[in-house]
Amino acid sequence: MNAEGLAAEESPIGRSQVLAHLYGPIAGDMEKLREYLVAEFKSAEPYVHELLEHLSQFRGKQIRPACVFLAGRCFGEIRTDHVRCAAVVELIHTATLVHDDLLDQADVRRRVETIHTRYGDRASILLGDIIYARGFVISTEVEGAARLLAECTREICIGEIMQVGNAGNLELTLQQYEEIIHRKTAILYGLSCKLGAMLSGASPEQADALERYGNRMGEAFQIIDDSLDLVGDPELVGKSLGTDLGNGKLTLPVLMLREALDQSGRDHLLQLLKTCHESEDAAKERQEIAHLLAEHRIMEQVKERARAVIQDALDSLRAAADPGPARQRLEDLAEYILQREL
């Protein structure tokens, strides 16, 4: 599953408040994006139109497009090419969601029936493909963007497929985990920031610094998201938890716990993980893992690590962009990620 959502939904501050603050300097840009996507989603073919209409109900927080605009405004004006790139990153993200929902057999997204539930698996796969293709068509209108966006898409899918290939792999290394979250989640944030900066006339070094900000921010986001799956409050997180253990997906807290244990403790943990992966329920084993995580204060260490990653994101951002409302919002966005309740 892709990381989705901002800290806002789970933090004491209301989501709409946070979004209003974050998107303050780019409200007009986001409106242009909305209009652009509505026009894009008009299809002469009635059935495709119906599917796209249904899909538009899932509209999320559009953080990736917001990154294009905020990064752009750190360095200059927003032009039509920003809107195009913002649309493409949102379309790529949307296509991955449509395919993810099918893979996860999710029935509902944002309280709306998912595409495959309502229209079947065929429609779901093909609609995802159409959205990718539409994104690529738009990307060819922006000089220098098409190749970066296509490569990024390939990396996202490789990241996801690496995760699939490593399901049940109890030997997964920290390095492999980092590579997976980098590819499947972080680089689309990184590219969004880079393209926004590039299109506003940032220097290559500045654009790279913004890309680093986005990559690191995305990694921290995924680390927190993965941790919430293990120890979050389902009420607050807003989705069912513990799915990673069931899927045999090792994430940072478990990897850190594995390192913290001695040989016999480690063998025992691997046995617990195996049972969680292979059994439908395994409530006792899940509880024991939660207990071990608490006993070894793993979540504190995970949060510490996420904080360091965010700090790196902020350092990169501040070194490249002058202070101002747009940079401030990118800083706030990074800080919010750490506010999710661990």
Next chain:
Amino acid sequence: MNAEGLAAEESPIGRSQVLAHLYGPIAGDMEKLREYLVAEFKSAEPYVHELLEHLSQFRGKQIRPACVFLAGRCFGEIRTDHVRCAAVVELIHTATLVHDDLLDQADVRRRVETIHTRYGDRASILLGDIIYARGFVISTEVEGAARLLAECTREICIGEIMQVGNAGNLELTLQQYEEIIHRKTAILYGLSCKLGAMLSGASPEQADALERYGNRMGEAFQIIDDSLDLVGDPELVGKSLGTDLGNGKLTLPVLMLREALDQSGRDHLLQLLKTCHESEDAAKERQEIAHLLAEHRIMEQVKERARAVIQDALDSLRAAADPGPARQRLEDLAEYILQREL
């Protein structure tokens, strides 16, 4: 399901003989494509590499890339950009096959286990996505090609999704049928020919004429393929037949039969089609449809129509390209389509 395969497999002439003849003038080009694809399919990620290795066993007749080269040789030399475009059209086709096999729950392709059978649905969807993305990355290296190829991909998926949306629609018009086969099958042949010609310095008018040749050739191919699904010999066609009736997919022979009947005959036919779509077996109904097709000499009319479409393809080709070995092979390719046993 996408149309696949050349007449060769079903004709009395052996497949390898036909291919050797057709690909004679472009043997070196096809070898360059093979090397290019092998290099492309090398992936640093072991799991992705394994999937791509498995996939390479499905290698088919590569008619679309052959069209790029043959159309190119009608007008001039073959350059690296031809090889790139040939690779992209083959990758797009391959991606659609990976997703199709999953959608059709096909276990085997060319006697090799399909991706989803061997590696699961997740790997299958993501691998298809990776292949599309890789194709788009390559396409950005060829000036003027990326947008055409992305638009073509979107059209293919829209054609397929229209077919899904019209499953069980007994009111499907001839015009809708033609639009579906044009989009899902024909335009990738058309674009292959157009790109090949363009890259060899053909004029815009010549490139458009080659595109028309490819479009019409692809349409005729799909018409024959759909007809074989109804009345072919399973031994010769090499796959299970009658799947379209079961899927509620109306194809040209049934549409022509519907037109040929009076009101009461027509009502009866629709009832038969409904039963075929809704029942698992419906052997009696299928037999009756076959009988009606024979009684009204529909297959003869279908073949007549396919012949007219091929003639249009040939006229377009001959008006644009001078005689020579490459043009001759494109003519032969079109003729072979009509030789499949109806």
